Amino acid sequence: MSLPQSSLMLVVSVTTKRDLLLAIRRKSDVLVSLFFFIIVVSLFPLGIGPEPLLLKKIAPGVLMVAALLSTLLGLPRMFAADYADGTLEQLALSPLPFGLLVSGKILAHWLVCGLPLVVLAPVLGLQFGLDGETLMMLMLALLIATPLLSLIGSIGAALTLGVRSGGALLALLILPLYVPTLIFASGAVEVQMVGMNANGYLSLLAAMLALAVFFAPWATSVALKIALE
Amino acid sequence: MLHVKNLSCTRGERLLFSDITIALGAGDCLHVRGINGSGKTSLLRTLVGLSPVETGEIRWRDVNIADSAMNSELIYLGHDAAVNGDLTALENLQFAGAQFGLSLSQPILHDALQRMGLKGRENLPVRALSAGQKRRVLLSRLLTQPANLWVLDEAFNALDIAAGELLTQLIKDHLARGGIALLTSHLPLKMVDILVLDL
Numbered sequence: 564m565s566l567p568q569s570s571l572m573l574v575v576s577v578t579t580k581r582d583l584l585l586a587i588r589r590k591s592d593v594l595v596s597l598f599f600f601i602i603v604v605s606l607f608p609l610g611i612g613p614e615p616l617l618l619k620k621i622a623p624g625v626l627m628v629a630a631l632l633s634t635l636l637g638l639p640r641m642f643a644a645d646y647a648d649g650t651l652e653q654l655a656l657s658p659l660p661f662g663l664l665v666s667g668k669i670l671a672h673w674l675v676c677g678l679p680l681v682v683l684a685p686v687l688g689l690q691f692g693l694d695g696e697t698l699m700m701l702m703l704a705l706l707i708a709t710p711l712l713s714l715i716g717s718i719g720a721a722l723t724l725g726v727r728s729g730g731a732l733l734a735l736l737i738l739p740l741y742v743p744t745l746i747f748a749s750g751a752v753e754v755q756m757v758g759m760n761a762n763g764y765l766s767l768l769a770a771m772l773a774l775a776v777f778f779a780p781w782a783t784s785v786a787l788k789i790a791l792e
Numbered sequence: 793m794l795h796v797k798n799l800s801c802t803r804g805e806r807l808l809f810s811d812i813t814i815a816l817g818a819g820d821c822l823h824v825r826g827i828n829g830s831g832k833t834s835l836l837r838t839l840v841g842l843s844p845v846e847t848g849e850i851r852w853r854d855v856n857i858a859d860s861a862m863n864s865e866l867i868y869l870g871h872d873a874a875v876n877g878d879l880t881a882l883e884n885l886q887f888a889g890a891q892f893g894l895s896l897s898q899p900i901l902h903d904a905l906q907r908m909g910l911k912g913r914e915n916l917p918v919r920a921l922s923a924g925q926k927r928r929v930l931l932s933r934l935l936t937q938p939a940n941l942w943v944l945d946e947a948f949n950a951l952d953i954a955a956g957e958l959l960t961q962l963i964k965d966h967l968a969r970g971g972i973a974l975l976t977s978h979l980p981l982k983m984v985d986i987l988v989l990d991l
Contacts, residue, residue, distance in 0.1 A: 577890045581879075588878040588917075649872025656840060657891045658864035664891070792843050 574659045578667030579674070586675045592640060593675050600633035600680055604687045615692050622691035623701070623752035624745075630680045630705060631741050634712040637676035638737070639730050641668060641720040642787065655791055665787065666780040669717045677709030693756075700755040707768040708748040714772075714779035715740050721786035743771065793817055794839075794941065794972060799848035801834050808834055809991050812848070816987075818970040821963065823981055826991030832976040833871065835991065836945050839974065840868045852941075864893075865940040867933060869947060873926040877919030881910055881929045884918055885936060892937050904935035909955065923950040931955075934962055942966060944975040957982075 586593050607625050608618055645651040645668075654664050684705050685698040693701065719737035723729035751764035793816060800810035808831030816822060824832050837843045839850060841857050852862040875884045882901055889896040905914050908928040918926055927950045934942065942963070948956050960982050963973050975981075 574893075577887070581887045581890075584883070585876065585878055644876070647872075648876060649870050649874035650876065652842060652870055652872070653868075653874050653888065654891055655842065656863055656866060656868050657893070658861070659891065659893050 571663065574663040575667040575670060577659070578654070578664045579671045582668055582671030583674065586671070592637070593679075596633045596636040596676055597679055597683070599636055600629050601683065601687065603629040603632065605690060608690045618691045619693065619756070622688060622693055623749040623756070625691075626684055626688065626701060626705075626752075627708070627745050627749040630684070630709060631712060631738075631745060633680060634676055634709065634716060635734055635737065637672060638716040638720045638733055639723075641672050641717060642724055643720075643729075646724050646790065651787065652791055655788060661788070662780045662784045665717070665784045669713050669780060669783070672717070673710045673713040677713050680709055681705045697752060697756050700761055701752050703765065704748040704751040704761075704768065707765065707772055708744050711744050711768065711772045711775055712741060714775040715744070717783040718779055718786060721783045721790065724787065724790040744768070747771070793853055794974075795849075795851040795854075796839065797849045797851075799835075799838065799845065799850065801831055801838060801843075801846060803831075803834065812989070814989065816972050816974070818972065819967050821967055821973040821975070821983065821986040822989055823986050824974065824976045824989045824991065825978075826976075830991040832991060833945055836868070836943050836974060836976065837870075840866060840943050842868075862941065866943065867937055867939040867941070868943045868945075869930055869933070870945045871949075873923075873930050875918045875926055875929050878917055880915045881905055881918055881921070881932075882914045884929055885932050888933050889936050894937065896936055900936060904932040905929070907935060908932045908958070924952055924955065927951055928955060931959060931962075934966070940971050942971060942973040942975075944973065946976055946978075948977045948979055 604626060607621065611618060611621075642651060645654070655661055657664060681702055684701050688698045688701050716737050719733045719740070722736065723733045726732055747764045747768045751761040751768070754764065755761045794814070795816075796812060796814040799812040801808045812835065814822065824835060826832050834843065838845060839857075841850075841862070850857045852860040852865075874888075875881075879887070882905065885901050885904065886896055889901075902914060905911065908931060910925065910928055910932070913921060913925065918929060921929070931947070944963075947959060951959065956979075963975070964983060966973060
C-alpha cells in the first residue's frame, strides 16, 4: 500500500500516542529506567574517588554503557503487554501497514526511554568534570545513538516475545549488536575531548541510524508475526 | 465471498482438522463447533491470516487472503479481551478505531459504549471492570467499526444473558445487512438458518 507522507506519519502516530498515554499512566516503569541511568553513572565517581583525569577519561564510555543498559531495561515492555492482552494480534490484523504501527511503538519507546537520557546526560557529565563543548558532543552523540538503540532493541524484543526468561535472553541477544553504536558514540566524545574533529564518528552513527530506521521496523514486524502464529 | 478449500491444520504431530471446505456468501453465518482442543481457534486464526495456511487455500472475494484487502473488511475478536487495563473503556475503543484507520468522534464512542451497557463506566480504567464488562468493551467495536466479515472466537464467554441476547441481535442485524459471521461457541445459538461446522 502506498501512502502519502502525511498519512504515513498519521499511522505512526496511532501507536505512538497510545504508548505515550500508557507511559503517563504507568510512570513508575519509565522512572525506573531513568533512575537506573542516573545511579549507574553516579556510582563511578563515588567508587573511583577524586581522580579527575581518570574520571574524565572513562566518562564517555561510562555514560554510553549506562545509556545502553537503561534502554535495555525498557525493551521487554515494548511489546509484552500488547502480546499478552491480544492487542498485538489486532495490530497485525489492522488494514494499516503493520511496519508503520510497529515504528510508532519504537518511536514511543525512544521518546520515553531514550530522549530523557539525552537531556540528563550533560548534568551527569558534570560529575566527571567534562567541559562545555564535550557535553554538547555527548548530547549530540546520544541524540543519534539512543534512537539506534531503540530500533536495534526492538528486533530483540520481538524475537524474545513469549519466551521464558526472555529478559536475560534479550540482553544476551542485543548487547553484542549494541557494540558498534557504543564504539562510535563514545568514540565521538573521546576525540572531541582531545580536540579532534568528531564528524567522522557522527557520520557513521547517522548512517547506521538511517539504515536502522529503514530495516529495523521491518525485521521487528516479521519477528512479531512469527511470535503471533 | 469467503471460500476455503481443503484446509488442514496440524499442531506438532497431531492433525487437528483436514479437508475443511467452506463457502460463505453475503448474509451467511457459520457456527464452528467442537470439543475443547478440536482446533476451533486454530481454524479461525488461520482464516483471518494470523496462522499460516499449511495445505489448502483461503480466498476472499476471489483473491488469496495473503494478497487480498480482507483486513479492511474484517473484525476479529479473539479469546483475549484485547483491552489495556490502564486505559479507560473510551480510550480503548478509540484506539481500536484508530488502529483500524478510523478517527471516531466522542458521540459515536459514547453511543456504542452505552448500547453495550457501559454507561457511567466510560472513563474508568478497564482494569476496574469485571471480565464480562471487559468483553463488552471489546464487543463495542462491532458497533464502531464497519466490517463485512465478523470472526468471533468464543464471543459469548463471560457475557450475561442480556449481553448475550444483545450480541445475538447484533449478529442478526449484521447478517441482514449482508455481512458474514463466523463464530465459535459452546452454547446453542438462538438463530435460525445458520450453517454449522463440526470439528
